Amino acid sequence: MSAEFTTAAGPTLAEIEEARERVAEVIEVTPMLSSRFLSGLAGHQVLLKAESLQRTGSYKIRGAYNFIAQLSAEQRARGVVAASAGNHAQGVALAARELGISATIFMPLGVALPKLQATRGYGAEVVLHGAIVDETLQAARDFAERTGAVIVPPFDHHDIVTGQATLGLEILEQAPDVEHIVVPVGGGGLASGVAVAVEWLEAELGRRVRVTGVQAANAAAYPPSLAAGEPTLTPITSTLSDGIAVGKPGALNFEIIRRAVDEVVTVDEDDTARAILVLLERAKLVVEPAGAVGVAALLTGAVQPQGPTVVILSGANIDPMVMERVISRGLSASSRYLKVTIPLPDRPGQLARIADLIAEANANVVEVLHTRHGVGLHISQVQIEIHMETRGSEHAEHVLEVLRGAGYQPRVDLE
Numbered sequence: 001m002s003a004e005f006t007t008a009a010g011p012t013l014a015e016i017e018e019a020r021e022r023v024a025e026v027i028e029v030t031p032m033l034s035s036r037f038l039s040g041l042a043g044h045q046v047l048l049k050a051e052s053l054q055r056t057g058s059y060k061i062r063g064a065y066n067f068i069a070q071l072s073a074e075q076r077a078r079g080v081v082a083a084s085a086g087n088h089a090q091g092v093a094l095a096a097r098e099l100g101i102s103a104t105i106f107m108p109l110g111v112a113l114p115k116l117q118a119t120r121g122y123g124a125e126v127v128l129h130g131a132i133v134d135e136t137l138q139a140a141r142d143f144a145e146r147t148g149a150v151i152v153p154p155f156d157h158h159d160i161v162t163g164q165a166t167l168g169l170e171i172l173e174q175a176p177d178v179e180h181i182v183v184p185v186g187g188g189g190l191a192s193g194v195a196v197a198v199e200w201l202e203a204e205l206g207r208r209v210r211v212t213g214v215q216a217a218n219a220a221a222y223p224p225s226l227a228a229g230e231p232t233l234t235p236i237t238s239t240l241s242d243g244i245a246v247g248k249p250g251a252l253n254f255e256i257i258r259r260a261v262d263e264v265v266t267v268d269e270d271d272t273a274r275a276i277l278v279l280l281e282r283a284k285l286v287v288e289p290a291g292a293v294g295v296a297a298l299l300t301g302a303v304q305p306q307g308p309t310v311v312i313l314s315g316a317n318i319d320p321m322v323m324e325r326v327i328s329r330g331l332s333a334s335s336r337y338l339k340v341t342i343p344l345p346d347r348p349g350q351l352a353r354i355a356d357l358i359a360e361a362n363a364n365v366v367e368v369l370h371t372r373h374g375v376g377l378h379i380s381q382v383q384i385e386i387h388m389e390t391r392g393s394e395h396a397e398h399v400l401e402v403l404r405g406a407g408y409q410p411r412v413d414l415e
Contacts, residue, residue, distance in 0.1 A: 011165060016200070020166040023065050029170060030054050033048045033285075034047055044306070044307055044308060044309055047311070049312045056118070058317060060092075061090075063163035063193070067095075068092070068152060071150060080096055083139070086111070090119050104125045106129050106143065109130065112319035115319070161189060161193045165194065180210045181211050181309070183213055184213075184215075185264060188256075191253070211261045212303050213261050213264040216269070216272065217268045235247070241293060243314075265303060273330035275296035275330075276326050288317050335393035335397075336396075337388075338399065340400070342408050342410045342411070354384065354386070354408070366389060
């Protein structure tokens with residue numbers, strides 16, 4: 001496909017190549033890692049594009065730098081402003097610092113401390129404002145109107161998409177045999193950039209490269225928007241994947257994704273937690289929930305690779321406190337952490353008997369809670385809650401069968 005050809009929406013190949021030269025001043029060419037575990041599961045080679053190892057811990061620096069570097073001298077003198085709870089904030093802060101431009105970042109009051117400290121560490125002035133992101137965004141807009149600072153959009157802008165598209169070029173160079181690319185989707189900046197880069201190069205490759213977007217089920221605006229034929233505001237509920245929790249697709253992003261992305265699938269919270277655990281244990285990589293949804297889609301079968309597949313790990317900026325909860329959730333989702341509640345007769349020796357049964361089943365007790373005040377207990381009963389480590393779903397079921405065989409009624413608590 002010639003560089004002069006212009007797609008219906010999105011950057012040209014020449015623009016993407018120019019952006020690549022531009023962002024090369026600040027980004028790392030992140031590694032492409034082979035995963036034997038995921039390859040065995042999928043039945044095809046699976047490679048992990050570890051953009052989680054990018055500067056700032058996210059791909060966002062690509063789009064932010066490409067946008068800011070093209071500002072005029074007059075615009076640069078006014079500075080830039082952005083609103084973000086995480087990766088976009090850090091990308092804008094670092095890009096502005098590298099270009100010698102002042103940056104003001106508005107972040108919500110509840111922002112995670114590591115993200116706040118990192119953004120300040122890149123030299124930006126951080127203003128905490130708003131309990132929800134909409135309030136933070138409005139504060140940034142008010143600041144721009146008052147001071148003349150240039151707003152750096154997170155995804156819905158030609159230069160942002162062009163910067164993110166440089167990742168698509170990198171993937172196709174590092175994995176020339178790729179037939180399928182799996183990419184996380186929030187507002188759509190990364191997915192639209194990668195998809196349009198692939199679209200340009202398919203003629204040169206001589207084959208079709210499938211692109212699948214993945215969203216968190218609790219923040220999935222693209223499936224209803226694609227069904228409606230236009231960006232549609234979709235309610236968002238609580239999700240681990242806050243980095244892709246966007247209620248409405250960007251207009252430019254939507255047009256590209258509707259044309260160039262083959263499908264958008266969703267994954268739930270437990271599957272995402274399990275994917276983070278797999279990446280920790282099997283790939284030795286720390287990946288944030290939003291960055292792990294592609295792996296979650298492979299684990300669940302929501303994505304069925306038909307050839308060599310690249311999964312983009314889009315970011316690594318996870319709060320350690322969240323990581324602790326995610327690991328516990330992932331262990332539970334993998335049936336490797338079993339929590340059961342058991343009503344018992346209130347007489348001596350019952351707890352010891354339970355412990356012996358669990359030991360005979362080769363499970364390891366982590367914590368025991370004992371109470372006489374459980375809901376629904378008879379006056380002659382007590383209740384124990386036991387947390388234990390198991391080796392997976394089959395072993396967990398074996399432990400439960402041993403307890404039931406001894407006359408007990410364990411209730412599994414998935415929380």
